[in-house]
Amino acid sequence: MDSSDSRSSREATGELLSKRPSLIVPVKTPAEALQKDLDLTPSPMTILSSILAEQCTELKTETFSQMLAGALSPPIPAPSFTQKEAPSPSRADDDTPSSLPSLASSTTPLPLALSSLSPSSSSPLSSPPLISSTLEEKPPSLPPQAPGLPVPPAAMPGLKIAASGSGRSNIARFKTMMPSRLPIPRSPCLTIPPGLSPTTLLDSPVLLSTGQAEPSPTTGTFPLPPISGPASSATSDSKIADEDCNSTFAFKPITKTSRNPPSPLSKMGSSQLQSQGISSSTAASATNVSQVLPQSASASFWEAHKVTKPPAMAVPMPAEGESEVSKKEDMAVQYGAVVAQPLVIERPSEDGYNWRKYGQKQVKGSEFPRSYYKCTHPNCSVKKKVERSHDGQVTEIVYKGEHDHPKPQSVRRPSMGNAHAQSLSGREGLSMGAQRNDNLQRLNFSSGTTQTSEPSLGSVSDVEGDGEGSKAEDGDDDEPDSKRRKEAAGDALPNIPLRTIREPRVVVQTTSEIDILDDGYRWRKYGQKVVKGNPHPRNGMGLPEFGLNYHISCEGSANSYCAVQA
DNA sequence: AGCCTTTGACCAGCG
DNA sequence: TCGCTGGTCAAAGGC
Ligand SMILES: [Zn+2]
Numbered sequence: 388m389d390s391s392d393s394r395s396s397r398e399a400t401g402e403l404l405s406k407r408p409s410l411i412v413p414v415k416t417p418a419e420a421l422q423k424d425l426d427l428t429p430s431p432m433t434i435l436s437s438i439l440a441e442q443c444t445e446l447k448t449e450t451f452s453q454m455l456a457g458a459l460s461p462p463i464p465a466p467s468f469t470q471k472e473a474p475s476p477s478r479a480d481d482d483t484p485s486s487l488p489s490l491a492s493s494t495t496p497l498p499l500a501l502s503s504l505s506p507s508s509s510s511p512l513s514s515p516p517l518i519s520s521t522l523e524e525k526p527p528s529l530p531p532q533a534p535g536l537p538v539p540p541a542a543m544p545g546l547k548i549a550a551s552g553s554g555r556s557n558i559a560r561f562k563t564m565m566p567s568r569l570p571i572p573r574s575p576c577l578t579i580p581p582g583l584s585p586t587t588l589l590d591s592p593v594l595l596s597t598g599q600a601e602p603s604p605t606t607g608t609f610p611l612p613p614i615s616g617p618a619s620s621a622t623s624d625s626k627i628a629d630e631d632c633n634s635t636f637a638f639k640p641i642t643k644t645s646r647n648p649p650s651p652l653s654k655m656g657s658s659q660l661q662s663q664g665i666s667s668s669t670a671a672s673a674t675n676v677s678q679v680l681p682q683s684a685s686a687s688f689w690e691a692h693k694v695t696k697p698p699a700m701a702v703p704m705p706a707e708g709e710s711e712v713s714k715k716e717d718m719a720v721q722y723g724a725v726v727a728q729p730l731v732i733e734r735p736s737e738d739g740y741n742w743r744k745y746g747q748k749q750v751k752g753s754e755f756p757r758s759y760y761k762c763t764h765p766n767c768s769v770k771k772k773v774e775r776s777h778d779g780q781v782t783e784i785v786y787k788g789e790h791d792h793p794k795p796q797s798v799r800r801p802s803m804g805n806a807h808a809q810s811l812s813g814r815e816g817l818s819m820g821a822q823r824n825d826n827l828q829r830l831n832f833s834s835g836t837t838q839t840s841e842p843s844l845g846s847v848s849d850v851e852g853d854g855e856g857s858k859a860e861d862g863d864d865d866e867p868d869s870k871r872r873k874e875a876a877g878d879a880l881p882n883i884p885l886r887t888i889r890e891p892r893v894v895v896q897t898t899s900e901i902d903i904l905d906d907g908y909r910w911r912k913y914g915q916k917v918v919k920g921n922p923h924p925r926n927g928m929g930l931p932e933f934g935l936n937y938h939i940s941c942e943g944s945a946n947s948y949c950a951v952q953a
Numbered sequence: 954a955g956c957c958t959t960t961g962a963c964c965a966g967c968g
Numbered sequence: 969t970c971g972c973t974g975g976t977c978a979a980a981g982g983c
């Protein structure tokens with residue numbers, strides 16, 4: 388329902404793209420405009436802000452986001468908004484164990500500016516969501532620097548640290564105050580036609596379009612660098628992370644079809660990164676995005692890295708905001724999570740892993756529905772909760788567990804993904820894909836005919852794809868796949884057929900119950916549907932013990948004919 | 954044909 | 969015990 392809504396809205400946005408207005412800006416490269424007052428990697432937002440600031444001298448102090456917000460929101464007399472109203476770090480300390488270093492609420496202009504815009508996941512302006520990572524089965528007590536544990540803020544110089552409590556408070560504020568209601572004066576320099584979202588506006592040719600923009604935490608196309616290996620804990624040093632990110636990320640015009648080969652960093656996923664206790668904050672820091680570092684509140688079975696939407700606007704926090712905040716923390720505790728550290732990243736779920744949504748629910752106290760995802764990797768029980776606004780922007784992500792596998796090497800759905808992703812899967816991902824693909828190859832002994840049909844790319848996609856290719860392009864990291872498929876289908880290139888050696892399929896006939904097959908294994912039914920031309924419904928099952936690499940198709944006839952595919 | 958999302962139902966924990 | 973809530977399951981349909 389929500390997805391359809393967001394989908395429709397997205398589609399509507401797409402329609403608007405053709406008639407998006409263009410901004411008249413001085414002939415000046417963003418870099419030029421930026422060099423003037425920025426020494427950090429600018430975001431399109433920042434660039435535009437700087438550009439507009441020059442044109443609108445009277446609003447020089449106003450960020451573009453504020454302009455946008457003003458343009459979108461009705462004139463509000465005597466706005467009292469000030470960023471100084473942001474909660475003080477000391478207050479946040481109250482919400483966190485005293486033994487932990489307090490996280491300073493971020494005052495980075497960009498996140499604040501971003502938060503003033505209407506949420507849009509596909510927008511480069513979208514605010515970083517809240518991410519939490521809850522790692523399972525962690526020893527009750529781990530050294531602060533142990534892998535997977537938050538890094539003490541002290542170890543990350545240059546990083547803006549915000550108290551988790553503060554962050555939450557801001558989150559609550561964000562959630563309780565829609566941008567349109569923010570007391571931001573309407574900017575005389577920029578007006579947005581009704582029905583046109585800032586996202587669309589910023590996607591105009593004047594700016595770096597999302598397609599042209601270099602993948603970045605800001606654009607949300609920047610894959611978060613994971614840290615591989617326990618030794619990666621050393622990278623918890625923000626210096627290293629910053630350097631890496633800085634060297635990796637830069638706003639550069641790129642063609643939509645061109646895709647930079649994933650750098651070592653870009654191949655790393657935020658989730659993995661988070662599991663290392665470093666979190667995507669490293670990436671965020673590189674892009675001048677506010678961030679909150681993980682802090683281990685206490686010895687816990689769980690470890691949570693929570694990236695939350697940055698303090699949207701420094702507006703007085705509604706009374707209910709507090710309760711909501713505390714509730715969220717309670718939730719984190721319930722998850723066994725060490726309460727999180729709001730990280731400001733654009734697309735936290737762009738972690739390179741494949742997820743299967745297994746539930747969605749409207750959580751009380753949360754303005755947006757919460758989706759439940761499970762890692763599709765065999766035997767991997769990592770889950771995540773994603774709260775997404777109605778227009779698709781991720782507002783909170785909570786990771787639970789730790790991946791026991793590297794990031795997938797191929798995209799999940801090459802057939803639906805872009806051609807580049809497919810070509811990537813054909814090369815990089817082929818090793819992995821072929822592995823699984825071979826498993827999919829089979830001779831149908833029952834029919835005595837060899838299956839000649841090429842393994843569909845979709846089947847290959849069944850392999851845990853790294854999703855780097857498609858994800859880097861996805862406007863919305865956490866968008867439902869259906870949505871992703873639709874979007875990707877547009878620029879998909881012809882499928883490259885994969886030919887692999889076929890292996891015989893083992894066919895087993897059994898009369899036992901589906902759940903208690905006589906093969907000695909336990910099967911989990913994951914679907915049932917009527918196959919065309921067959922009067923009996925076919926059950927799809929996988930072998931959990933083998934990561935569902937073994938599949939069984941049973942047709943519920945009296946004889947319960949089942950075909951086991953290995 | 955397989956895997957995905959959707960979504961209502963179910964379950965468990967908690968006050 | 970009951971109701972509330974969050975989390976999960978699983979049928980159904982879609983891609
Ligand atoms: Zn996993």
